[in-house]
Amino acid sequence: MTELVDILSNLSFWVAVLRIATPLIFGTLGVLLCERAGVLNLGIEGILVAGAFTGWLTVYAGAPLWVGVAAAAATGAVLGSLHAFLTVGLALSQHVSGLGITLLATSLSYYGYRVSFPKVSTPPTITPFAEMGWLGLPVLAQQTPLTLLALALVPLLAYVLYRTPLGLSVRMVGENPQAAEGQGVSVAQVRTGAIVAGSALMGIAGSFLTLSAFNAFFFNMVNGRGWICVALVVFASWRPGKALLGALLFAFFDAIQLRLQQSGSAVLPYQLYLMLPYVLSILALVLVARKASYPQALMKPYRKGER
Amino acid sequence: MSDPVLVLSGITKRFGSLVANDSISLHLGAGEVLALLGENGAGKSTLVSILFGHYVADAGHIRAFGQSLPAGDPKAALAAGIGMVHQHFTLADNLSVLDNVMMGSEPLWQPFTRRSAARQRLAEVAQRFGLAVDADALVGSLSVGARQRVEILKALYRGARILILDEPTAVLTPQESEALFDVLTQMVAQGLSIIFISHKLGEVLRVSHRVAVLRGGKLVAQAPAQGTTQSQLAQWMVGHAIEAPVRQPSRGAGEVVCELDNVSTGRGREKLHQVNLQLRSGELVAIAGVSGNGQVALAELLSGTRTASAGRVTLQGQPLPASPADLVKRGVARIPEDRHAVGVVGDLPLWENVASERLRTPAFSIWGWVRRAAAKAYAQRVIAAFDVRGGGATSAARALSGGNMQKLILGRALLHPDAATTDGVQAQTHTPRLIVAHQPTWGLDIGAVRYVQGQLLAARDAGAAVLVISDDLDEVLTLGDRVAVMHAGALSAARPAEDWTRETIGLAMAGAEH
């Protein structure tokens, strides 16, 4: 108990929470945007990998860090438009398209990495984003600009969704595409746009791993973070604010378990500590997201002129 | 007459082999109300869908206000001042009325929504046409009538000069319909033009200036509403005369089949409060009422998809079985309100839909093994006996028009698999003991309506106890031996039809004591 207290009272713990949460925030917002428009995007896991790779590669090739981030976003956007082409243009199953893209993006990144770096002893590195010491604020000062961007995106996305015609159309195509079509909004265009933008966010999420959290690209380094985001969106019942909350909550559990696991009084097998975040997420889901009100058209392909 | 605001010429639309619209040419005058009539599946919705740009016609073109209209582009239609109220609501339940209405009215890339302005404009429009709605209510929480108003407001908000209404009254109560007609009159007064699709010939003749009749995708007749009779219209639609079913007085009610004793259930708008009712064999009890006063609860209760929270429901002495399957076994025939959402599983073939209710009986399965041959044979008989058109036993149920879908449901409910005859419900021994029909005729064309009503009466005469719940007063008065009125979950005493007048019923529906 006292242990828990001094963990929580340690400022650097909260620094860690925010750091761990950052990629999840980007990713969750990305998924949220796609699903608000009615499209499930299981491509996220792969898009994270691709974003991590291209973002890093760009910087390694000598470009500035922010260009790397842009490259990652662009990669995400490209993969997103593939997903859009398959799920919106051709109205294929969103599950299979998503999983297909995950497989494609992942293996393509690995292949690209190996082709570009055949000889390896220790993986090549770049100089990642620096902490924002200049920023006077406590916890934020030990974060990198990407974290700031992630935090800024939350209110921004909320504003777009709830306070702009574009956002309204996004929500409408996710609720009732026929209605949107009937009011002169092109379902295909809006959905495509949402998927592309959302996937770009996922790309940035990936780049955080290689441009901020670490300084090199590794195989399997994304390690399921994408799937977590898919879960968090439901937990957030498709609201940006709650998405932030969810990401922080998950990161909180993760940071806690890392600290509990290593203390001498840790009697349980380490796996149980690693389980903590997932178990608690399901619990949270049961408490928060029972009967969550879905975007009504989620996972329902829409073909104009058919019923 | 002033030159037409809308001209359709040679519109043709095919779905596969089927020609839904066959080179239809039609025009609409300024300030004119044109009624579009036709059987289920005649091509009405298709035609207006093309007009509004949902479908792209295979041939023909459209001019609105002199400008020719690009095909398959609702945006253009809206811009040209065409508004459409779809047959099946196109609203987002999770969004507010205002959101639903203003969606798409602002440039997509505008950095902010002008909400207050929009709310004001909505209020104006609503006020101008007397369409009261709460702008901030979630659409999902609204009554059917209110949703209908939202649909119309959507169109008017976009400044529609031509309004298309596809079966607007199919889902409305008489009162709501009346209110709608007042609105239409106002619109016409303000120079709008209206295309109005309906199966209710009475109202058609009242509100429209001109009628156009489709049959099998062809335009078969046009005439001024003045001086045209209902039977004339029916004749055009179906191709032959249709005689309204005349209800011979019941051959005397038999023993009590089903009894509700102080039954209460449900909550909110859909509750029952201490309802008492006796249903006797050979008698048809019709229940009138504004929808949303507990009819759904009552229907579900007697269909086995809901249980009573208080009171007793008995079927022939024993307590009413809880599950639909058992109800069917005990001879209860059920006709649900929403044929599309509840009546059939659209993706499955007709034969499975027909057999589904009795799939768990020896008739159609042994040891969980479906007797496909028997089921298909049964389906064939239902299709033949109830004249279901537009699909064979193996085609998907969704491809049926509402009318045929309803016949199918009726058939599966009334024709017992063991009934020797393939002729409707004549076989005395196998007629259902109790028939629960909720809105059995909404959305159906006149021919289908008459057919369904005829079957229900025939079943009554064959000894079934029949309960018809409907908010169509004409239907209630045509069919009911006894009539009861539902209001706020309470049910009035069921008195002989002769004791009621339209007025007294109307009062009762409005909640007045008597």
Added chain:
Amino acid sequence: QAKLKVAGIYTVPFEQQWAGRLHTALKAAEARGEIEYKASENVSNADYERVMREYATAGNALIVGEAFAVEAAARKVAKDFPKTAFLMGSSGKPAAPNFSVFDNYIQEPAYLSGMVAGGMTKSNKIGMVGGFPIPEVNRLMNAFMAGAKEVNPKVEFSVSFINSWFDPPKAKEAAFAMIDKGADVMYAERFGVSDAAKEKGKLAIGNVINTQPQYPDTVVASAMWHFEPSADRAIKLIKEGKFAAEDYGQYSMMKYKGSSLAPLGTFEKKVPADIVTKMKAKEKAILDGSFTVVVDDTQPKSTAK
């Protein structure tokens, strides 16, 4: 005569230090023109046997890899291809005629690096982040801990595993967590740990490979594994037609230059002299056999409060 065809099959990418050592050793041999070398990385458990058979069928004389999770299958393949020599990482026994085993028995330098760590820690708290608690990891951690304890009985250890070979961000987080709790020397079993130490101005101990070049001011010492002796021996024996099933374990030990403590390099001056002398002495003792580091494969546990 025709070059000897050698194939490597690794269940992890080449970047994984463990596989990396095998890869480099064989690459070196190839560079010397002794062999013709092909390798497959990241071969999943389900594919491993197939890849072995493919390489064997393709006429490779020597197949190097890791049998750990696929013991049974690997040995079955070896039986089916008696003409092919197999040198597989395994905690098991060799199997005649052609299945030889090796493992990273580098507990000796690990022990020495532990002594250095024990001498360098001020807070007497050492943090250790591992991937999975497998013998190949445990034995090094335990030796390291023993070494540290010898020079500094007060030292405490906190241990955690991240259940992944490749999640540097996560390893880094785990390391941060330990540094937060006062650890000032980190045992860097995974990538990411040294980075955490570097960012927080703490020290780190390299493992399997020498990472001081990447972290000149952070990595004090590294316990290095050299697969060359094992690889070269196998190649030589095959060329002489003398390859037989044996346990190559010892060729990973210091005596056979299979492992070593990397030169202190940038920390030459910074490590306390007495520690260095103690460490040198122990090194000698190990080499002349008067001291043996016990191989302890049990999962290490935290001792810190």
Added chain:
Amino acid sequence: MQLVKRNTTSPAVLVLAPISAVLFTLLISTLLVLWAGAPVGQTYGLILQGGFGSVFALSETLTRAVPLILTGLAAAVAFKARLFNIGAEGQLYVGALAAVAVGGMHGGTGFELPAALLFVLMLLAAALAGALLLLGPALMKARLGVDEVVTTLLLNFIVLLFVSLMLDGPMKDPTAMGWPQSVALLADLELGKLIAQTRLHTGLLGACALAVLIWVLMKYTVLGFDIRAVGTNPRAAAFAGVPVTRTVVLVAMLSGALAGLAGAIEVAGRTSYLTLDMSPGYGYSGIVIAMLAGLHPLGVVAASMFVAGVLVGADSMSRAVGVPTYIADVIVAASLISVLVATLMTQYRVKFK
């Protein structure tokens, strides 16, 4: 761009569609090989060769297909009832765990059973374990309305950690020199080989039999009807007397059981003991395969063999040509997407306007 349903599909299309799918895939592979600066020359031949070209290749392809068939079936039945089970991976692992627990753990525990009986028990245990694992999410969905995609997804992580826990603890093989792997099955519980000197085991027959069984179940039984009805219109199904919740639960049990069996059969047929890296994502591939097969049980068999063949073929090609092995997955993904598009094109034609 808009899709227009075809009234009739001309034989030309039926031929061209798959061909263009193959060409597209080959194009991708060509580009990748060129990128790696390797000779394109026999790439295509090598893929075919490596996947189907020899008894060995074929046996490997089929071996790879076995677990895919089972996870594919698991996904197919669940998705038919609109129960989106993304957790087959986890169910596969608990299945394997249970199989080992029954088939390998009773070493010291005195009781001796005839192998045949033990074998059946082993399979039952695996099926049950998988079923129970999916039961939770199914009930949560039915009773609390908690989205099953998420719960099943998260359970995959938990299960893997749980397996890791078991392999470090109670089920660790003492003879494995501390390596985290389970005790091995009794030798006589292992499945026989269909072809000597290969890995192809009798599990293939079992998997195919199950596929036929599921197909029969779906097409000819009341439960099959219930599943299809609940999947497309639960309200109408309920009205017609289908016990909806019960059906969902049954489907969950069935789907989980199939995935669990996949685990058991992998252990009994291939590995003989359980390790953490036993499955290279069979669970997830299962979903893709089910979709590829249009959720048709028999289609699942074909789809599994196709995917397995492409993977095995491309994998061996990568070694022959000397390009990174990751190319295999790229080619699988490419072929998958192009095949899906091709199948769609047989029913629709694209109209640009």
